[in-house]
Each structure stands twice: as structure tokens, then as C-alpha cells.
Amino acid sequence: QNLPGKTAFVTGGASGIGLGIAKALLGAGMNVTIADIRQDHLDSAAAELDGGERVLAVKLDVTNREQFAQVADAVEAKFGKIHILVNNAGVAVVGPTELATFADWDWVMGVNVGGTINGIVTMLPRILAHGEGGHIVCTASMSALVPVGMTTIYSxxxxxxxxxxxxxxxxxxxxxxxxxxxxxxxxxxxxxDAAKTRPADLADTGYAEADKRRASGGNFMHLYQTKEQVGERVLEGILNDELYILTHSEFLTGVEERGLATTAAVQTHLPENPEYKETFAMLFR
Ligand code: NAI
Structure with missing residues (x-):
């Protein structure tokens, strides 16, 4: 990947991890668009990035498809082409699954999954059309690989x-x-603070009480990695074409256990049909 002079588009790019990624990509010589639902985050992030003409900060709700296309047009008008899409905008609710309302499910899935779908449908044809190659990164989570209790919707x-x-x-x-x-x-x-961006029509949450208790449960932020650390890690992952860009060695055992459990569950005692295996591999290459 020859990044200098090329263009990256980072959703949820005005805070936290997205801002860390935007910083690293800007540092690698790219033009960077940060797209975010919060204007106050956009203003402070643009000041923090301090990238002059190489930074575009635009308001975008990733669940809004029309807005997504308009913003993509605006980015292409400014920078020409889009090469890297980072689907990073995300929100969370945490707590027992039985408390979740439809609105809890719809809000989190709408932003985290729907927003990613909207990013792919809007941007992929544009990236393929210019033929210069590109990269799509989705900010998932370690909880996608190692099940974490009380995070059913999110994970x-x-x-x-x-x-x-x-x-x-x-x-x-x-x-x-x-x-x-x-x-x-x-x-x-x-x-x-994600609930501040929760739309009024999806306000009905089952987690109000659980959230209050969690908020008083202590602050462990000092144990967390910084946005700069993970931003640099994502840049490295892009430069190395990594499929899984991981950060935390503490989860090694969990990842291994899951791999071993799925491997052990394969029905190796049944006879294998080579024709099925070959056909399947061919059809879904
Ligand atoms: P953050 O809240 O600091 O940043 C997320 C940004 O996304 C915010 O600026 C917010 O305004 C924006 N956003 C929210 N809804 C949006 C929407 N509908 N359209 C556009 N922008 C929207 O949070 P953080 O932690 O940096 O989250 C970034 C991503 O990282 C999320 O996908 C999150 O699930 C994921 N993640 C976070 C971890 C963490 O420990 N912070 C761990 C693993 C994954």
C-alpha cells in the first residue's frame, strides 16, 4: 500500500478509536475524512488533528443512507478518490439479555451493523471503480472472537x-x-456517552437501571490502551494486509479455547465426501 496522497474515510472518526486511526493515517501521509454524528466531537477532533487541507470533518449519521451518499460525493469532490474505508462508528448497551427492548436491539444493530452495511454499499463500488486498490477496515471487537457475558447485542x-x-x-x-x-x-x-446520540424513536431502553449501577462500579480506564496505540496498530495492520488486526495479548487463551472447541466439534468420525468438499470449495470460493 502506497498511502501518501491517498484518501481515507473514517466513520465515528471524531472520538476515541476512530480519531486514533485518523491520526495514524494522517501521519502516514493520507488525506483523511472524519465523519461523525456529533458536531462537538468533529470540532474538537479537527483541532486535535490539525491537518489543514488534508483533513475534512463532516457530519454523518451512518444509519442515514442518503446522507452517506452525499458525504461520499463531497469527499470525492474534495480529494478525488476514496481508498480506505474504516467502518468504525459504534455504540453499545451492556447488561442482561432479558432486559433488552426492541429499541435496544434496533439502535445498536442499526449503528454497528447497519452503519457498516451502509458504508460498504456506498463506498465499495466507488473504491472498485477507480481501480487504484483500497482497503476496508471494520472496527469489530475482541468480543466478536471471545464471547463476553452481558454483551449479547453488542458482541x-x-x-x-x-x-x-x-x-x-x-x-x-x-x-x-x-x-x-x-x-x-x-x-x-x-x-x-454513546446514549447521547440515541435517536428519540429508539429511546425505550431496558438498561436504565443497569447503566446506573455500572456507572457507579468504578473506572478502569487507566488499564485500557490509548487511541494513539490502537491507531498505530491499525495502520500497521493495513500496511501488512492483516485480516485480523488484534491488540490485546490477554485474550490469547480465550481465542485458543474457542478455536479448539469448534475444531473438537467437527464430526471427524463421519466419512468425508470428497465430491461435496470439492464442489463446496468451488462454489463458494
Ligand atoms: P467513542 O464514543 O469515543 O467514538 C465513537 C464515535 O462514533 C463518536 O464520536 C460518536 O459520536 C460516533 N457515532 C456514534 N453513532 C454514530 C452514528 N450513528 N453515525 C456516525 N457516528 C456515530 O467510542 P469508541 O470506543 O472509540 O468506539 C469506536 C468503535 O470501537 C466502536 O465501533 C466500538 O464498538 C469499538 N470498540 C471500542 C472498544 C473500547 O474499549 N472503547 C473496544 C472494542 C471495540
Whole structure:
């Protein structure tokens, strides 16, 4: 990847992890667009990035498809082409699954999965059309790979975007577009404030009480990685064409255990049908 002079588009790029990624890509010589639903985040992030004409800060709700297309047009008008898409905007609710309302599911899935779908449908044809190659990174989470209790909505959405990258990778690599799933552990950010962007029509939450208790449960931010650390890690993952961009060695055992459990569950005692195996591999290459 020859990054200098090329253009990156980072959703949720005005805070936390997205801002860390934007910083690293700007540092690598790219033009960077940060797209975010919060104007106050955009203003402070633009000041922090201090990238002059190489930075565009635009308001975008990733769940709004028309707005997504308009913003993509505006980015192309300014920078010409888009090469790297980082689907990073995300929100979370945490707590027992039985408390979740439809609105809790719809809000988190709408932003974390729907927003990623909107990014792919809007940007992929544009990236393929210019033929200069590109990269799509989705910010998933370590919880996509190692199940974490009380995070059913959040983690299942992160598993979905990880799977999108796994499926798209072999399909798009021959056409010069590399796909990566970024799966960090805990990172210092403003995600605890995510409810501030929750739309009024999805306000009905089952977690109000659980949230209050969690908020008083202590602050462990000092144990988390910084946005700069993970931003540099994503840059490295892009430069190395990594499918899984991981950050936290603490989860090694969990990842191994999951791999071993799925491997052990394969029905090796049954006879294998070589024709089925070959046909399947051919059809879904
Ligand atoms: P953050 O809250 O600091 O940053 C997220 C940004 O996304 C905010 O500026 C917010 O305004 C924006 N956003 C929210 N909804 C949006 C929408 N509908 N359209 C456009 N922008 C929207 O949070 P953080 O932690 O940096 O989150 C970034 C991504 O990283 C998320 O996908 C999150 O799930 C993921 N993640 C975070 C981890 C952490 O420990 N902070 C760990 C693993 C994954």
C-alpha cells in the first residue's frame, strides 16, 4: 500500500478509536475524512488533528443512507478518490439479555451493523471503480472472537461485521481491495456517552437501571490502551494486509479455547465426501 496522497474515510472518526486511526493515517501521509454524528466531537477532533487541507470533518449519521451518499460525493469532490474505508462508528448497551427492548436491539444493530452495511454499499463500488486498490477496515471487537457475558447485542453485531470482512476478503483481494476486521480489547474512549446520540424513536431502553449501577462500579480506564496505540496498530495492520488486526495479548487463551472447541466439534468420525468438499470449495470460493 502506497498511502501518501491517498484518501481515507473514517466513520465515528471524531472520538476515541476512530480519531486514533485518523491520526495514524494522517501521519502516514493520507488525506483523511472524519465523519461523525456529533458536531462537538468533529470540532474538537479537527483541532486535535490539525491537518489543514488534508483533513475534512463532516457530519454523518451512518444509519442515514442518503446522507452517506452525499458525504461520499463531497469527499470525492474534495480529494478525488476514496481508498480506505474504516467502518468504525459504534455504540453499545451492556447488561442482561432479558432486559433488552426492541429499541435496544434496533439502535445498536442499526449503528454497528447497519452503519457498516451502509458504508460498504456506498463506498465499495466507488473504491472498485477507480481501480487504484483500497482497503476496508471494520472496527469489530475482541468480543466478536471471545464471547463476553452481558454483551449479547453488542458482541453479536461485532461478530457480524467480522464475518463480513472474512467473507469479502477472498472475494475482493484479487481486485485489489483488502478487508480487515479490527478486534481490539478495551480502549480509552467516550463510548460510555454513546446514549447521547440515541435517536428519540429508539429511546425505550431496558438498561436504565443497569447503566446506573455500572456507572457507579468504578473506572478502569487507566488499564485500557490509548487511541494513539490502537491507531498505530491499525495502520500497521493495513500496511501488512492483516485480516485480523488484534491488540490485546490477554485474550490469547480465550481465542485458543474457542478455536479448539469448534475444531473438537467437527464430526471427524463421519466419512468425508470428497465430491461435496470439492464442489463446496468451488462454489463458494
Ligand atoms: P467513542 O464514543 O469515543 O467514538 C465513537 C464515535 O462514533 C463518536 O464520536 C460518536 O459520536 C460516533 N457515532 C456514534 N453513532 C454514530 C452514528 N450513528 N453515525 C456516525 N457516528 C456515530 O467510542 P469508541 O470506543 O472509540 O468506539 C469506536 C468503535 O470501537 C466502536 O465501533 C466500538 O464498538 C469499538 N470498540 C471500542 C472498544 C473500547 O474499549 N472503547 C473496544 C472494542 C471495540
Amino acid at each position: 453479536s453485531g461485532k461478530a457480524a461485521v467480522t464475518s463480513m470482512m472474512e467473507c469479502m476478503r477472498p472475494e475482493l483481494e484479487p481486485r485489489g481491495v483488502i478487508c480487515s476486521a479490527f478486534c481490539p480489547g478495551a480502549v480509552q474512549s467516550n463510548i460510555a
